[in-house]
Amino acid sequence: MKKSEVPQDKSNLESANFRELCYAVDENGEYTTAHTTGWDPKTIALDNAIEDIHQRIEDAKNRVQNNQTSPIEYYMEFHKMDLPILASYVGIWQWRVKRHFKPKVFHKLSNKILQKYADVFEITIDQLKNLQHAN
Amino acid sequence: MQINFTHHQSAHCENGVVSNLMKHHGFNVSEPMVFGIGSGLLFCYIPFLKVNHAPAITYRAMPGFIFKRFAKRVGIKIEREKFKDPKKAKAVLDENLNNNNPVGLQVGVYNLTYFPDEYRFHFNAHNLVVYGKTEDTYLISDPVMETVTTLTDKELEKVRFAKGALPPKGHIYYPTNFPKELDLEKAILKGIKHTCRDMLAPMPVLGVKGIRFTAKQIRKWPKKLGVKKANHYLGQIVRMQEEIGTGGGGFRYIFAAFLQESSKILNNPKLADLSKEMTQIGDLWRDFAVDASRIYKNRGAKADGYNEVASQLETIADKEEVFFKALKKAI
Structure with a gap:
């Protein structure tokens, strides 16, 4: 890539006033670094990935409202986590966390366990039990 | 207190931390040099590992390998430590800062507050340098950022003890022994x-x-x-x-x-x-x-x-x- 061809497309970096460093060759064929504000192919990929996450969150919310899963799954998606990540944050085995997704099991959980989840999601137990508080 | 540390932006965090620490100790080693000597280039498709619900593909060596190989090949010694107890991790960090020694840290990206929201994923192999401290704020040189930044006490503890794949466990590292001239x-x-x-x-x-x-x-x-x-x-x-x-x-x-x-x-x-x-x-x-x-x-x-x-x-x-x-x- 030539230095003059380093892309300066609009991207999500702009909002944070942030430019990335790229390696490119100058007119004399020497390698140098150049700043880039973004590049469309990857901005589109990132936007798609974020949209995918939003869909997962929305989907989890609907399932909570239909009593198909517990709010834990919703908050997990909300924090861009998956099962292994959530399990390691709360320090509970994956199969148990998965079990806590069942609304029936969730309603019987002790405050001690609920507090563990609430701490990881940085909310109160009340907020954990009631999705209405979530934004 | 603040160590006289010069921040250079780099493309990649691990090369950048190594290159910046080397420059701090008087060895002018560029980012590509660190990357090449550490054999960073790679391609690997890891079918059984999923990242963000898609198969993991990497274009570089495992986190930490580049620095390890670089150190071995040019003959510098690195001191590294991981912790179970966040308090001890903090004490060791503070002690190094007091001794005027900037250190590299492995951190998780998700809670790095200075990153744009869209880039905050659960990725635990990011690297940065801490070069000073004022009361409860740490001075941070994150090599992928254009300028230096800061993290509070609490924020730093959170990213140092992120969980998930490759947890940093407070991983701290710094070069200790240098040869007279790098071969x-x-x-x-x-x-x-x-x-x-x-x-x-x-x-x-x-x-x-x-x-x-x-x-x-x-x-x-x-x-x-x-x-x-x-x-x-x-x-x-x-x-x-x-x-x-x-x-x-x-x-x-x-x-x-x-x-x-x-x-x-x-x-x-x-x-x-x-x-x-x-x-x-x-x-x-x-x-x-x-x-x-x-x-x-x-x-x-x-x-x-x-x-x-x-x-x-x-x-x-x-x-x-x-x-x-x-x-x-x-x-």
């Missing part, structure tokens, strides 16, 4: 040889073979997974290749810069020619990203789009195979 020449040769070995490895998911393997998978994706998931997977490849840290073209440009610098140090004009070739290969990776993005931009893409980008990857694999065989002979 770059030998180190460069070792680094290049190792990279050639990795890229030409007789393993189905590694190096050149890994690129071909990925191409084969891409051909299968639209039928096997449906368009939506196939697009998500394809987007993930492009993100791994181009997202913050690769310097463009899946580290190929950084590697080309390393070869150019090495050709001068070793007085080997062949490496300069090969550097140009690597730049062209990097351009091919960029073309692949452009064409792949056309597919996932229009949701209702046709199957032959996938076949086309897969063929592009196969061309790249052929070129890289010829390239690394030539590189092996050139040194």
